[in-house]
Amino acid sequence: MELRTKDKMTKQVISKREVDFTKETTSKIKLTNELESKSIKTNEEITKTENTTTEILQNNNTNKTKEIVSKSKTNKNKSLEDEEIYNKSDKEINIHKNHRQRLKTQFLDNGLTALTDIQKLELLLFFSIPQKDTNPIAHKLLSRFGSIKEILSAEPSRLMEVNGIKENSVTLIKLVNSMLSYISMPNMQDSISSVIDAKEFCSKLYSGVDVEQFYVICLTKSNKIKNIKLIKSGSSDEVNVQIRTITEFALESKCNRIIISHNHPNGYADMSDEDCSFTYSLICSCLLNSIDIIDHIIVGTDRSVSLASMRVLQKLKERAVNTIQLPKDKVMQLSNQSKEYIIDEE
Helix, strand or coil, X not given: CHHHHHXXXXXXXXXXXXXXXHHHHHHHHHHHHHHHHHHHHHHHHHHHHHHXXXXXXHHHHHHHHHHHHHHHHXXXXXXHHHHHHHHHHHHHHHHHHHHHHHHHHHHHHHCHHHCCHHHHHHHHHCCXXXXXXXXXXXXXXXXXXXXXXXXXXXXXXXXXXXXXXXXHHHHHHHHHHHHHHHHHCCCCCCXXXXXXXXXXXXXXXXXXXXXXXXXXXXXXXXXXXXXXXEEEECCCCCCCCXXXXXXXXXXXXXXXXEEEEEECCCCXXXXXXXXXXHHHHHHHXXXXXXXXXXXXXXXXXXXXXXXXXXXXXXXXXXXXXXXXXXXXXXXXXXXXXXXXXXXXXX
């Protein structure tokens, strides 16, 4: 009985161990399978990550390559544009240069009459504006003043209001105008011994002038022209002159006999009240400095008048002498000087 019982117990123990072993084995197998499954999944994730990284790098490289190519194209296009601008600028310079030469040649070969007013102004401005197209500036000048004559006689301040006109151009324009006036002046060797001579001489001073101007002519004792000066240019209907300027000019010229003259470019030569008043004030200033005004010639569009021949000048002198109480000997001296000038017109 004891043997059977022991045998039975042994079998039970063995059976239990087999069952435990089987369970343990099954558990290990399951664990191994799980580990293998996780390993496979991890490998897939790693592979996927590697593929994503590769794709990102490829995209970055592609974009960078595209950017480099695009930048290269931009630089090339910019280079081509710069070259085109340079060539265009160079071409324009050559065109302007050739235009200047053509205009100069045309003038030298055919004279001033072969040029239009715009071309005349262009040619003049070449010498004050050396490296710029003067055609637009010439158009602005002509549009503003209407004619070359008006441009030449315009005040410097008005010329400077035109865009593109600077000091050099103003100086050149006024120089040309002054030179034209100078060469049109009567011969300085002429004598002015009468009203007729004075009228003829003064009429030439205002040839082509359309603004009021005031001149002083200094004479020697023998009535030779010693000096002449344009004191002031004004507008079309007035000119403001300082008496002191006239007196100082006569003194600087060491002259004690003068003829004064002004013009009325837009009217008759009749003496105005302002003309009479100004002449009287000037006579007073000149008498105090031993200067005798022997005539005042007014040149109009129709004729010329002499205040000496009208006897107006003599009356103004008598009034001035009484006003400033000039010594009799000085009055006689000035009176004798005036006798050398013939006031009667024949």
